Amino acid sequence: MKPSLALLALASIGTAAPSLQSTQDGMSKRATWPNGPFVTSGRWIHDASGQNLTYAGTNWPGHADVMIPEGLQYQSIEAIVQRVKSLGMNTVRLTFAIQMVDEIYANGGEDITIENAFVQALGQSNGTRVLNQVLAKNPQFSASTTRLQVFDAVAEELNKQQLYIHLDNHISKGMWCCSSTDGNSWWGDTYFSTSNWVRGLSYMAEHGKAWPALMSLGLRNEPRDPTNNPSLSRSSYNWQAWYGFMRRGADAVHAAHPDLLIFLSGLNFDTYLTPVVQGTALTPGNGRFNRADFAGYGDDKLVLELHNYETGIGSCGTLQGNLDRNGFQALQPGGSGVANVFPVMMTEFGFQMDDRTWRGVYASCLAQYLPARKAGWTIWVLAGSYYVRSGIQDYDESWGLLNHDWSEWRSQGYVDGALKGMVRDTLS
Ligand SMILES: *[C@@H]1O[C@H](CO)[C@@H](O)[C@H](O)[C@H]1NC(C)=O
Ligand SMILES: *[C@@H]1O[C@H](CO)[C@@H](O)[C@H](O)[C@H]1NC(C)=O
Numbered sequence: 258m259k260p261s262l263a264l265l266a267l268a269s270i271g272t273a274a275p276s277l278q279s280t281q282d283g284m285s286k287r288a289t290w291p292n293g294p295f296v297t298s299g300r301w302i303h304d305a306s307g308q309n310l311t312y313a314g315t316n317w318p319g320h321a322d323v324m325i326p327e328g329l330q331y332q333s334i335e336a337i338v339q340r341v342k343s344l345g346m347n348t349v350r351l352t353f354a355i356q357m358v359d360e361i362y363a364n365g366g367e368d369i370t371i372e373n374a375f376v377q378a379l380g381q382s383n384g385t386r387v388l389n390q391v392l393a394k395n396p397q398f399s400a401s402t403t404r405l406q407v408f409d410a411v412a413e414e415l416n417k418q419q420l421y422i423h424l425d426n427h428i429s430k431g432m433w434c435c436s437s438t439d440g441n442s443w444w445g446d447t448y449f450s451t452s453n454w455v456r457g458l459s460y461m462a463e464h465g466k467a468w469p470a471l472m473s474l475g476l477r478n479e480p481r482d483p484t485n486n487p488s489l490s491r492s493s494y495n496w497q498a499w500y501g502f503m504r505r506g507a508d509a510v511h512a513a514h515p516d517l518l519i520f521l522s523g524l525n526f527d528t529y530l531t532p533v534v535q536g537t538a539l540t541p542g543n544g545r546f547n548r549a550d551f552a553g554y555g556d557d558k559l560v561l562e563l564h565n566y567e568t569g570i571g572s573c574g575t576l577q578g579n580l581d582r583n584g585f586q587a588l589q590p591g592g593s594g595v596a597n598v599f600p601v602m603m604t605e606f607g608f609q610m611d612d613r614t615w616r617g618v619y620a621s622c623l624a625q626y627l628p629a630r631k632a633g634w635t636i637w638v639l640a641g642s643y644y645v646r647s648g649i650q651d652y653d654e655s656w657g658l659l660n661h662d663w664s665e666w667r668s669q670g671y672v673d674g675a676l677k678g679m680v681r682d683t684l685s
Contacts, residue, residue, distance in 0.1 A: 289305075289306075291304075291416075291419070291421055291469065291470055291472060292304040292305045293472050293516060294472070294516035294517075295310060295472050295473065295518050296518075296557040296558065297518065297556075297558065297559065297560060297599065297600050299590055300587065300588045300589070300598050300601075301600060302518065302560065302600050302633070309631070311631050311632075311633045311683055311684060312348040312421065312423065312602060312633030312634065312635065313346050313347055313348060313633065313634060313679070313680045313683040314341070314346045314347060314349050314350060314420070314421075314423070314635040315341060315344075315346060315348075315350070315635055315639040315658060316349075316350045316425075316604075316605065316635050316636065316638045316640075317337075317341075317350070317638075317639045317640070318427070318639075318640055318643070319351055319353050319408060320352040320353050320354040320425075320427035320428050320431060320434065321433055321643055321644065321646060322378040322431050322433075322644070322645050323374050323375060323377075323378040323379070323404075323431070323644045323645065324353070324354050324356065324357045324374060324378075324404050325371060325374055325375075325391075325404050325407050325644070326407060326408065327640045327642070327643050327644060328639075328640060328641070328642070328659070328663045329391045329394060329407070330391045330644070331390070331394065331642075331661075331663040331664065332394055332663045332664065334395060334411055337639075337663060338411075338414045338415055338417075338418045338420065339418065340639075341420060341639065342418050342419075342420060344672065344677055344680055345677060345680040345681060345684065346420065346680055347419075347421055347684065348420060348421045348422075348423055348633070348635060349415055349420050349421070349422055349423070350423045350425050350604055350635040351408070351411065351412075351415075351422055351423070351425065352425045352426075352427035352428075352478070353408070353424065353426060353427065353461060354427065354428050354429065354430065354431035354432075355426060355428070355429040355430075355453055355454055355457035356430050356431045356448075357404055357405070357431065358453075358456065358457035358461065361460070362456070367403070368403035368404050368405040369403065369404065370400060370401045370403055371391065371400065371402050371403065371404060371407060372384075372385075372388055372400035372401065374404050375388040375644070376388075378431075378644065378645055379644065379645060383650060387644060388400060395410075397410065398410070405464070409468070412465075412467075412468035412470060412471065413468075415470045416468065416469045416470035419470075421470055421471075422468060422470045422471045422472065423472065423474070423475065423520070423604070424461060424465060424471060424474045425474070425475040425478055425520075425604070426454070426457065426458060426461070426475060426476060426477050426478065427478040428441045428478065429441050429448045429449045429450070429453065429454065430448035432647075433643075433646045433647045434478060434479065435478065435479045435481060437481050437482055437483060437484040437485070438483075438484060438485040442480070442481045442482065442483035442484075442486070443480060443481065443482070443486075443489060443493060443494055444498070444502045445489050445493060446483045446486055446489060451502065451505070454477070454506065455505055455506060458476065458506050458509050458510050458513075459509045459510070459512070460513075461474070462474055462509070462510045462513035462517060463513040463514060465514060465517075466514055471514075471517070472516075472518060473517055473518035473519070473520060474510050474514075474517050474518070474519060474520065475520040475522060475562060475604065476503060476506040476507060476510070476519065476520065476521060476522065477506065477522060478522065479522065479526040479527045479564060480499065480522060480523070480524055480526075480527065481524070481526050482494045482524075482525070494524075495540055495541055496524065496532050496539040496540050497540060497541055497542040499523075499524060499539070500539045500544065500546065500550075503521050504550055507519045507521070507551055507554075507559070508551070508552075511551075511553070511554050511558065515554070517558070518558055518559075519554070519559055519560070520559075520560045520562040520602070520604070521533070521560070521561055521562065522561075522562050522563070523561075523563060523584065526564060527562065527563055527604075527605075528563065528564060528565065528583060529563070529582075529583040529584055530561050530563060530584035531582065531583060531584060532545075532546070533546045533561065534584050534586060534587040534594075534595060534596065534597055535594050535595065535596055535597075536596025536597055537596075546596075546597055548597075560599060560601070560602060561584055561587055561599045561600070561601045561602070562601070562602045562603070562604040563580075563583060563584050563585070563601060563602070563603055563604070564604065564605040564606065565579075565583075565605075565623070566605075567579065568608050568614075568619045569619070570618055570619050570622070571618065572618065573618055573621070573622035576619065576622050576626070577626055584601055585601050585632060587599040587601050588600070588630050588631075588632060600632075600633070601632055602632060602634060602635075603623070603627060603633070603634040603635075604634070605636075606623055606634065606636060606637065607636055608620050608656060609656060610655060610656055610657060610658060610667040610668045610671065611655075611667075611668060612668055612670050612671075615668065615670070615675050620671075620675070621675070624675050624676075624678070624679045627679070627683060628679055628683040631683065634683070636658065638654060638657055639657065639659060640654050640659065641653075641654055641657040641658075641659035641660045641662065641663045641667060642657070642661045642662070655667075658672070658676075
């Protein structure tokens with residue numbers, strides 16, 4: 258259905274648009290996309306009309322060494338977004354590194370060019386070659402386009418094709434994530450400056466005001482024990498410290514861009530948030546999670562996000578039990594032990610993208626569990642390859658939804674046999 262020109266014009270005014278709901282039946286919902294700001298209400302996310310809204314989408318990494326959204330040497334931004342859209346998805350989790358913002362500050366407020374970014378990360382010869390491939394596929398860019406301008410173009414295309422953006426701070430130093438020894442594990446780790454993190458969140462939240470499709474922001478991907486930094490681990494890797502960092506990050510994001518939903522991620526690679534959900538002590542202290550600590554937004558802007566990679570799990574019942582206990586029980590008001598009800602999303606899960614793994618216990622269990630709970634999700638990962646990962650250039654991603662050159666699905670069987678249905682069941 259095509260909205261009328263008048264509706265489109267009104268929709269672009271933003272705050273005026275939701276009032277159309279009462280006067281234009283049927284068409285108004287599309288015409289006012291994205292119909293934000295979103296808020297939470299108990300276990301639901303609501304759009305500006307008070308309708309339930311669930312995310313179903315995929316991860317598009319932009320946080321690795323080059324700090325530019327991946328895949329642009331192989332396809333145009335428009336073609337990549339069309340692929341995501343063709344699955345029926347409504348969301349992209351777009352990742353960035355704090356280092357990008359640090360370099361903007363170091364460079365007098367200007368981001369560095371994509372030419373410099375590619376050469377810095379891939380070397381003169383390969384960097385120049387890949388840059389030229391990017392420019393051939395995406396002729397709206399030039400060598401002097403900045404990384405942030407590429408993010409802007411991705412955000413603009415996602416808006417055009419009506420996909421919500423969930424912006425995720427994935428790491429501090431731009432590189433493949435995540436290990437317990439990569440210096441990005443925990444606040445205070447080698448590359449993980451808390452003050453730079455707060456500054457980077459503020460900067461991106463503020464910058465993201467220019468992205469109409471940006472609805473939410475994840476404070477930090479996969480907090481984890483800095484095992485190669487025993488003194489930091491002992492003094493700080495705990496729920497009490499976590500709570501202080503989350504409050505600082507959330508306050509910064511909310512101050513910069515009050516419309517955004519803010520996603521909190523848990524310990525041990527964001528695999529559990531049990532003390533938050535059950536309202537038990539944030540150890541080693543005695544304090545408990547309290548919405549009032551998030552002044553002015555604790556009641557309607559906080560969402561929990563969890564990851565799960567128990568790919569070898571033997572039974573769906575076991576996996577479901579683990580997920581509930583780890584935090585998905587927050588979706589069940591009145592559930593036993595649930596002190597704090599939240600929307601909960603699985604912002605990462607994934608597996609080998611071949612013709613068989615998707616039929617296994619793990620993938621088929623999640624394909625049923627997440628839609629049944631109306632838990633939002635973003636699968637890891639859209640990328641068929643990375644500019645560079647762990648020192649290997651043009652790294653093939655065997656978990657990627659897309660093939661190496663981002664031109665086809667890696668497993669058409671999975672896409673047709675499960676993924677599209679999972680999207681449909683989640684959004685229905
Ligand atoms: C959201 O979904 C729940 C469960 O289906 C339903 O009870 C509730 O009325 C819905 N809320 C709105 C505003 O549609
Ligand atoms: C440069 O790219 C080529 C072709 O992809 C690759 O074989 C080579 O290893 C790259 N050089 C470096 C230093 O990674």
